[in-house]
Amino acid sequence: MEIFLDALLDALIDGVKMLPFLYLAYLLIEWLERHHGENIENALAGGGRWGFLPGALLGCVPQCGFSAVASNFYASRVITPGTLLAVFIATSDEAIPLLAAEPSQWTTLVLLIVCKIIFAIVGGTLLDFPLRKVLPHSLYGGYEGHADEVDCHEEHEETSSIFLAALRHTLEIFVFILLFSFLIGLIFESVGEDAITSILGGMGIFQPMLTALVGLVPNCAASVLLAQLYMEGVITFGSLFAGLTAGAGVGLAVLWRVNPSWKQNLFMTGLLWAVGAAAGMVLQLIL
Numbered sequence: 001m002e003i004f005l006d007a008l009l010d011a012l013i014d015g016v017k018m019l020p021f022l023y024l025a026y027l028l029i030e031w032l033e034r035h036h037g038e039n040i041e042n043a044l045a046g047g048g049r050w051g052f053l054p055g056a057l058l059g060c061v062p063q064c065g066f067s068a069v070a071s072n073f074y075a076s077r078v079i080t081p082g083t084l085l086a087v088f089i090a091t092s093d094e095a096i097p098l099l100a101a102e103p104s105q106w107t108t109l110v111l112l113i114v115c116k117i118i119f120a121i122v123g124g125t126l127l128d129f130p131l132r133k134v135l136p137h138s139l140y141g142g143y144e145g146h147a148d149e150v151d152c153h154e155e156h157e158e159t160s161s162i163f164l165a166a167l168r169h170t171l172e173i174f175v176f177i178l179l180f181s182f183l184i185g186l187i188f189e190s191v192g193e194d195a196i197t198s199i200l201g202g203m204g205i206f207q208p209m210l211t212a213l214v215g216l217v218p219n220c221a222a223s224v225l226l227a228q229l230y231m232e233g234v235i236t237f238g239s240l241f242a243g244l245t246a247g248a249g250v251g252l253a254v255l256w257r258v259n260p261s262w263k264q265n266l267f268m269t270g271l272l273w274a275v276g277a278a279a280g281m282v283l284q285l286i287l
Contacts, residue, residue: 007185015177018101022173025097026166032061034162048143051083052124056117059090067091067251075259080143081268082128084255088248088272089120093223094173095244105231115241119279127271141264176224184232200234208242208280211235212273215247223247237287242280246273 059066070087073079092112099109132140200207214222226243229235235243252272256265 003186003189007182007189010185011178011181014181015174018098018177019170019174021101021103022097023166023170025100026169026173027162029061029097030162030166030169049080049128051079051143052086052121052128055079055083055086056090056120056124059087059120060092060096060113060116067248068254071251071255072258074142074255077141077143080124080128080132081140081264082124082126082132082142084142084268085127085271085275086120086124088251088268089123089245089275090116091248091251092116092244093247093249094176094220095223095227095240095247098173098177098224098227099231102231108230108237111237112241112244115279115283116245119245119275123275138261139263139267141259141261173220173224176221177228180221180225180228184228184234205281205284207235207239208284209277211239211243212246212276212280215243215245215276216252216269216273218248218250218253220249223249236284238280238282238284240280241283242276244276245279246276248272 055070059070067087070079070084074081074084096109096113099105099112203210211226214226216222223244226235226240226247230237230240252269255268256262259265
Protein backbone atom coordinates (compact mmCIF):
# COMPACT_ATOMS: atom_id res chain seq x y z
CA MET A 1 0.00 0.00 0.00
CA GLU A 2 2.86 2.38 0.79
CA ILE A 3 4.39 1.78 -2.67
CA PHE A 4 0.96 2.40 -4.24
CA LEU A 5 0.45 5.70 -2.40
CA ASP A 6 3.99 6.92 -3.11
CA ALA A 7 3.62 6.25 -6.83
CA LEU A 8 0.21 7.97 -6.91
CA LEU A 9 1.46 11.03 -5.02
CA ASP A 10 4.52 11.41 -7.27
CA ALA A 11 2.30 11.14 -10.37
CA LEU A 12 -0.06 13.83 -9.06
CA ILE A 13 2.74 16.23 -8.16
CA ASP A 14 4.51 15.84 -11.51
CA GLY A 15 1.24 16.14 -13.44
CA VAL A 16 0.01 19.26 -11.67
CA LYS A 17 3.34 21.02 -12.25
CA MET A 18 2.98 20.79 -16.03
CA LEU A 19 -0.74 21.71 -16.22
CA PRO A 20 -0.28 25.46 -16.96
CA PHE A 21 2.24 24.81 -19.75
CA LEU A 22 0.08 22.00 -21.16
CA TYR A 23 -2.96 24.27 -21.28
CA LEU A 24 -1.04 27.04 -23.08
CA ALA A 25 0.26 24.52 -25.64
CA TYR A 26 -3.27 23.27 -26.39
CA LEU A 27 -4.58 26.82 -26.57
CA LEU A 28 -2.10 27.50 -29.37
CA ILE A 29 -2.97 24.23 -31.12
CA GLU A 30 -6.69 24.96 -30.95
CA TRP A 31 -6.15 28.42 -32.43
CA LEU A 32 -4.11 26.95 -35.30
CA GLU A 33 -6.78 24.33 -36.04
CA ARG A 34 -9.63 26.85 -36.16
CA HIS A 35 -7.95 29.70 -37.98
CA HIS A 36 -5.39 28.01 -40.23
CA GLY A 37 -6.50 24.36 -40.53
CA GLU A 38 -8.02 24.78 -44.00
CA ASN A 39 -4.95 26.63 -45.31
CA ILE A 40 -2.70 23.85 -44.04
CA GLU A 41 -4.78 21.20 -45.81
CA ASN A 42 -4.79 23.19 -49.06
CA ALA A 43 -1.01 23.59 -48.93
CA LEU A 44 -0.60 19.84 -48.50
CA ALA A 45 -3.02 18.93 -51.29
CA GLY A 46 -1.42 21.41 -53.71
CA GLY A 47 2.09 20.04 -53.36
CA GLY A 48 1.92 17.54 -56.22
CA ARG A 49 5.13 15.58 -56.78
CA TRP A 50 6.92 17.84 -54.30
CA GLY A 51 4.26 17.51 -51.63
CA PHE A 52 6.67 15.89 -49.19
CA LEU A 53 8.22 19.33 -48.59
CA PRO A 54 5.07 21.00 -47.19
CA GLY A 55 4.14 17.62 -45.70
CA ALA A 56 7.35 17.50 -43.64
CA LEU A 57 6.81 21.04 -42.36
CA LEU A 58 3.06 20.93 -41.82
CA GLY A 59 3.15 17.48 -40.24
CA CYS A 60 4.97 19.00 -37.27
CA VAL A 61 1.90 21.09 -36.45
CA PRO A 62 0.35 19.06 -33.61
CA GLN A 63 -3.18 18.82 -34.98
CA CYS A 64 -5.05 15.73 -33.86
CA GLY A 65 -6.50 14.98 -37.30
CA PHE A 66 -3.76 16.09 -39.69
CA SER A 67 -2.34 12.62 -40.31
CA ALA A 68 -5.91 11.40 -40.88
CA VAL A 69 -6.39 14.10 -43.53
CA ALA A 70 -3.18 12.97 -45.25
CA SER A 71 -4.42 9.35 -45.26
CA ASN A 72 -7.66 10.42 -46.92
CA PHE A 73 -5.74 12.48 -49.48
CA TYR A 74 -3.51 9.50 -50.29
CA ALA A 75 -6.47 7.13 -50.64
CA SER A 76 -8.10 9.66 -53.01
CA ARG A 77 -4.88 9.98 -55.09
CA VAL A 78 -4.40 13.64 -54.13
CA ILE A 79 -0.92 13.23 -52.62
CA THR A 80 2.04 10.92 -53.27
CA PRO A 81 3.24 8.11 -50.98
CA GLY A 82 6.30 10.24 -50.20
CA THR A 83 4.06 13.05 -49.01
CA LEU A 84 2.08 10.65 -46.83
CA LEU A 85 5.30 9.21 -45.41
CA ALA A 86 6.65 12.71 -44.72
CA VAL A 87 3.49 13.65 -42.82
CA PHE A 88 3.56 10.41 -40.83
CA ILE A 89 7.25 10.85 -39.91
CA ALA A 90 6.77 14.49 -38.93
CA THR A 91 3.69 13.79 -36.80
CA SER A 92 4.36 13.61 -33.07
CA ASP A 93 0.75 13.66 -31.84
CA GLU A 94 0.54 14.52 -28.13
CA ALA A 95 4.29 14.37 -27.46
CA ILE A 96 4.87 17.97 -28.57
CA PRO A 97 2.50 19.63 -26.07
CA LEU A 98 3.67 17.19 -23.41
CA LEU A 99 7.35 18.10 -23.90
CA ALA A 100 6.42 21.78 -24.25
CA ALA A 101 4.77 21.56 -20.82
CA GLU A 102 8.18 20.79 -19.28
CA PRO A 103 10.57 23.78 -19.59
CA SER A 104 13.52 21.44 -18.95
CA GLN A 105 12.60 19.57 -22.16
CA TRP A 106 12.41 22.55 -24.53
CA THR A 107 15.86 21.84 -25.98
CA THR A 108 14.81 18.25 -26.62
CA LEU A 109 11.60 19.48 -28.26
CA VAL A 110 13.49 21.72 -30.70
CA LEU A 111 15.92 18.90 -31.54
CA LEU A 112 13.01 16.51 -32.03
CA ILE A 113 11.20 18.82 -34.45
CA VAL A 114 14.35 19.63 -36.46
CA CYS A 115 15.26 15.93 -36.78
CA LYS A 116 11.67 15.10 -37.71
CA ILE A 117 11.67 17.61 -40.57
CA ILE A 118 15.03 16.39 -41.88
CA PHE A 119 14.11 12.69 -41.82
CA ALA A 120 10.64 13.44 -43.26
CA ILE A 121 12.12 15.29 -46.24
CA VAL A 122 14.76 12.60 -46.83
CA GLY A 123 12.20 9.79 -46.53
CA GLY A 124 9.69 11.52 -48.80
CA THR A 125 12.36 12.30 -51.41
CA LEU A 126 13.66 8.73 -51.56
CA LEU A 127 10.17 7.23 -51.80
CA ASP A 128 8.89 9.64 -54.46
CA PHE A 129 11.92 9.67 -56.75
CA PRO A 130 14.36 6.71 -56.81
CA LEU A 131 11.98 4.17 -55.24
CA ARG A 132 9.02 5.23 -57.41
CA LYS A 133 10.89 3.93 -60.45
CA VAL A 134 11.35 0.43 -59.01
CA LEU A 135 8.17 -0.10 -57.00
CA PRO A 136 5.15 -1.58 -58.83
CA HIS A 137 2.31 0.91 -59.21
CA SER A 138 -0.08 -1.38 -57.33
CA LEU A 139 2.21 -1.06 -54.30
CA TYR A 140 3.16 2.59 -54.77
CA GLY A 141 -0.29 4.13 -55.37
CA GLY A 142 -0.98 7.76 -54.56
CA TYR A 143 -0.92 10.88 -56.73
CA GLU A 144 -2.16 10.57 -60.32
CA GLY A 145 -2.16 14.24 -61.27
CA HIS A 146 -5.74 14.92 -60.22
CA ALA A 147 -7.94 14.63 -57.16
CA ASP A 148 -10.86 12.25 -56.85
CA GLU A 149 -13.70 13.12 -54.54
CA VAL A 150 -12.14 13.55 -51.13
CA ASP A 151 -13.92 12.65 -47.92
CA CYS A 152 -11.50 14.49 -45.67
CA HIS A 153 -12.50 14.17 -42.06
CA GLU A 154 -15.14 15.20 -39.63
CA GLU A 155 -15.17 18.89 -38.87
CA HIS A 156 -13.75 19.97 -35.54
CA GLU A 157 -16.22 20.89 -32.87
CA GLU A 158 -16.36 24.68 -32.81
CA THR A 159 -19.42 25.35 -30.69
CA SER A 160 -17.31 26.08 -27.62
CA SER A 161 -14.64 28.74 -27.21
CA ILE A 162 -10.99 27.90 -27.84
CA PHE A 163 -10.38 28.32 -24.11
CA LEU A 164 -12.90 25.60 -23.18
CA ALA A 165 -11.74 23.35 -26.04
CA ALA A 166 -8.11 23.71 -24.92
CA LEU A 167 -9.14 22.95 -21.35
CA ARG A 168 -10.95 19.80 -22.48
CA HIS A 169 -7.88 18.57 -24.40
CA THR A 170 -5.65 19.41 -21.45
CA LEU A 171 -7.75 17.45 -18.99
CA GLU A 172 -8.03 14.47 -21.37
CA ILE A 173 -4.25 14.24 -21.76
CA PHE A 174 -3.75 14.97 -18.07
CA VAL A 175 -5.59 11.71 -17.35
CA PHE A 176 -3.14 9.82 -19.61
CA ILE A 177 -0.21 11.56 -17.94
CA LEU A 178 -1.43 10.60 -14.48
CA LEU A 179 -2.11 7.02 -15.54
CA PHE A 180 1.26 6.42 -17.18
CA SER A 181 3.19 8.34 -14.53
CA PHE A 182 1.51 6.24 -11.87
CA LEU A 183 2.14 2.94 -13.68
CA ILE A 184 5.76 3.82 -14.42
CA GLY A 185 6.30 4.90 -10.82
CA LEU A 186 4.62 1.74 -9.51
CA ILE A 187 6.83 -0.47 -11.69
CA PHE A 188 9.92 1.43 -10.64
CA GLU A 189 9.02 1.10 -6.95
CA SER A 190 8.16 -2.60 -7.24
CA VAL A 191 10.85 -3.89 -9.60
CA GLY A 192 13.52 -1.30 -9.02
CA GLU A 193 14.80 1.48 -11.24
CA ASP A 194 18.19 -0.14 -11.68
CA ALA A 195 16.66 -3.41 -12.91
CA ILE A 196 14.42 -1.70 -15.49
CA THR A 197 17.17 0.59 -16.71
CA SER A 198 19.49 -2.41 -16.98
CA ILE A 199 16.98 -4.39 -19.07
CA LEU A 200 16.26 -1.56 -21.52
CA GLY A 201 19.87 -0.41 -21.51
CA GLY A 202 20.95 -3.96 -22.29
CA MET A 203 19.08 -3.71 -25.58
CA GLY A 204 21.61 -1.08 -26.65
CA ILE A 205 21.24 0.03 -30.23
CA PHE A 206 18.22 -2.27 -30.69
CA GLN A 207 16.09 -0.36 -28.17
CA PRO A 208 14.63 1.89 -30.94
CA MET A 209 13.28 -1.20 -32.71
CA LEU A 210 11.03 -1.88 -29.72
CA THR A 211 9.87 1.71 -29.27
CA ALA A 212 9.12 1.96 -33.00
CA LEU A 213 6.69 -0.94 -32.56
CA VAL A 214 5.05 0.90 -29.67
CA GLY A 215 4.77 3.98 -31.86
CA LEU A 216 2.70 2.10 -34.45
CA VAL A 217 -0.19 1.86 -31.98
CA PRO A 218 -2.76 4.28 -33.52
CA ASN A 219 -3.56 6.12 -30.32
CA CYS A 220 -2.30 9.27 -28.61
CA ALA A 221 -1.60 7.12 -25.54
CA ALA A 222 1.44 5.65 -27.30
CA SER A 223 3.11 9.05 -27.77
CA VAL A 224 2.26 10.04 -24.19
CA LEU A 225 3.83 6.82 -22.91
CA LEU A 226 7.00 7.31 -24.98
CA ALA A 227 7.39 10.91 -23.83
CA GLN A 228 6.88 9.87 -20.21
CA LEU A 229 9.46 7.09 -20.49
CA TYR A 230 11.96 9.51 -21.97
CA MET A 231 11.41 12.15 -19.30
CA GLU A 232 11.81 9.46 -16.64
CA GLY A 233 15.18 8.57 -18.18
CA VAL A 234 14.07 5.04 -19.10
CA ILE A 235 14.66 5.33 -22.86
CA THR A 236 17.17 7.33 -24.92
CA PHE A 237 16.42 10.22 -27.27
CA GLY A 238 17.04 7.87 -30.20
CA SER A 239 14.39 5.50 -28.88
CA LEU A 240 11.97 8.36 -28.29
CA PHE A 241 12.56 9.57 -31.84
CA ALA A 242 12.04 6.04 -33.22
CA GLY A 243 8.70 5.67 -31.47
CA LEU A 244 7.44 9.12 -32.41
CA THR A 245 8.63 8.71 -36.01
CA ALA A 246 6.74 5.44 -36.39
CA GLY A 247 3.78 6.96 -34.56
CA ALA A 248 1.35 8.74 -36.88
CA GLY A 249 -1.47 9.26 -34.41
CA VAL A 250 -4.73 8.00 -35.89
CA GLY A 251 -3.30 8.30 -39.40
CA LEU A 252 -2.50 4.61 -39.82
CA ALA A 253 -5.92 3.51 -38.57
CA VAL A 254 -7.60 5.89 -41.04
CA LEU A 255 -5.34 4.67 -43.85
CA TRP A 256 -6.37 1.05 -43.28
CA ARG A 257 -10.02 2.11 -43.20
CA VAL A 258 -10.18 4.35 -46.28
CA ASN A 259 -7.55 2.91 -48.65
CA PRO A 260 -8.80 -0.28 -50.35
CA SER A 261 -5.34 -1.70 -51.13
CA TRP A 262 -4.12 -3.78 -48.20
CA LYS A 263 -0.76 -4.19 -49.97
CA GLN A 264 -0.20 -0.42 -50.01
CA ASN A 265 -1.32 -0.13 -46.39
CA LEU A 266 0.96 -2.96 -45.26
CA PHE A 267 3.85 -1.49 -47.22
CA MET A 268 3.39 1.96 -45.67
CA THR A 269 3.06 0.50 -42.16
CA GLY A 270 6.20 -1.61 -42.52
CA LEU A 271 8.11 1.27 -44.10
CA LEU A 272 7.10 3.60 -41.28
CA TRP A 273 8.38 1.13 -38.67
CA ALA A 274 11.64 0.58 -40.59
CA VAL A 275 12.29 4.31 -40.98
CA GLY A 276 11.53 4.92 -37.30
CA ALA A 277 13.76 2.10 -36.10
CA ALA A 278 16.63 3.00 -38.46
CA ALA A 279 16.47 6.72 -37.66
CA GLY A 280 16.39 6.00 -33.94
CA MET A 281 19.40 3.69 -34.17
CA VAL A 282 21.36 6.32 -36.13
CA LEU A 283 20.57 9.01 -33.57
CA GLN A 284 21.44 6.65 -30.74
CA LEU A 285 24.91 6.25 -32.25
CA ILE A 286 25.64 9.92 -32.90
CA LEU A 287 24.00 11.63 -29.91
